[in-house]
Amino acid sequence: MRAIAVVVVLLCLVTATSVADAAGKRPAKHHEKAKTKKRVALTTPAKPSTVETKNKRDRSIGAPWSGRLQTPARLNAGERYHLRRPWRTYGTRTTVELVRQAIVDTLDGAPKAHILAVGDLSQESGGWITEHASHQSGRDVDIGLFFKKKPAGYPAAFVRATPSTLDLAATWKLIWNFARTRTEDGGAQFIFLDRSLQTALYRWAEKQGISDKRIASVAAVLRHEPNHDNHIHVRFKCRERDTSCR
Ligand SMILES: [Zn+2]
Structure with missing residues (x-):
């Protein structure tokens, strides 16, 4: 007993x-x-996770224009953003998490902004992908812009913006939320956007009294690229542990 x-x-x-x-x-x-x-x-978070990962051994191999991807993470759908091609939303775990966080922070900070169009990251195994020179190694993403009035066809497609149609406040937030990751391992390396839109954004930021430090952070990564007046393209750095990443 x-x-x-x-x-x-x-x-x-x-x-x-x-x-x-x-x-x-x-x-x-x-x-x-x-x-x-x-x-x-x-x-676990109340909302379903927007990042789906097979395991933590994800790898970015080679260069964005000649590379591939191993055991990637995937950006899942969200309520206020639209994945234009969900089968092309793979990236390294770091890329996908930074993209998800930047989108969520932007939308939280811009409650009145319209739905955001999210374009391609990479295919599941990376490699060559139609309509892009890069996007091969899970370190690139294309994201649409915010407009004062959501144009026809958006977010199913990217739509060209002009300085007068662009929602400068929301678009600045989007760019800042990527630019602020630049000092992190695997953070933003470049953000490509047409110069005419950059000029409008910098003018807006100065007028709003955005700090010089923050403007300099954005300027450190924002680059002109032709044919980038309907979306931003964010390139992320190689992570330290990705030894075959270029
Ligand atoms: Zn791109």
């Missing part, structure tokens, strides 16, 4: 410990034992 009692006590202790582990730092209470499973679920 005594032996059974000891076993029961030990079992209770083990169960209580695993409940405490599952619940993190919060102390476990007896009546919550049955809810262990539910509590674990609650520690």
Whole structure:
């Protein structure tokens, strides 16, 4: 009898410990034992993750214009952005997470902005992809612009902007949220955008009193590229651990 009692006590202790582990730092209470499973679920984000990863051994190999991708992450759909071609939304885990975060931060900071068009990252295994010279190694993304009035055809397609049709405030936020990652491992290396739109954005930023430091951060990565007046193209740096990334 005594032996059974000891076993029961030990079992209770083990169960209580695993409940405490599952619940993190919060102390476990007896009546919550049955809810262990539910509590674990609650520690994950309430919204479904927008990043889908097979494992953490993702690799960017070679150059963006001659490279490939291994065990990538995938950018999933979101409520306020539209994936133009969901089968081309693969990247390194870092790229996908930075893209997702920049989009979410931008949309949170611009609650009245219209839906955002998100274009191609890379294909699942990377490699050559139609309509692009790069986008081969999971370190590039094309993202549409924000307009004062959402134009016809958008977000299914990118639409050309002019300084007068562009929503300067929301587009600046989008660019800033990428530019701010430039000092991180695998952060933004370049953001390509037509010069005429850049000029309008810098003028707007100065007028708004955006700090010189922040403007300089944007200028450090923003580059002119022809045919980039209907989207921005963000190129991310090689991560330190991607030794065959160029
Ligand atoms: Zn591109």
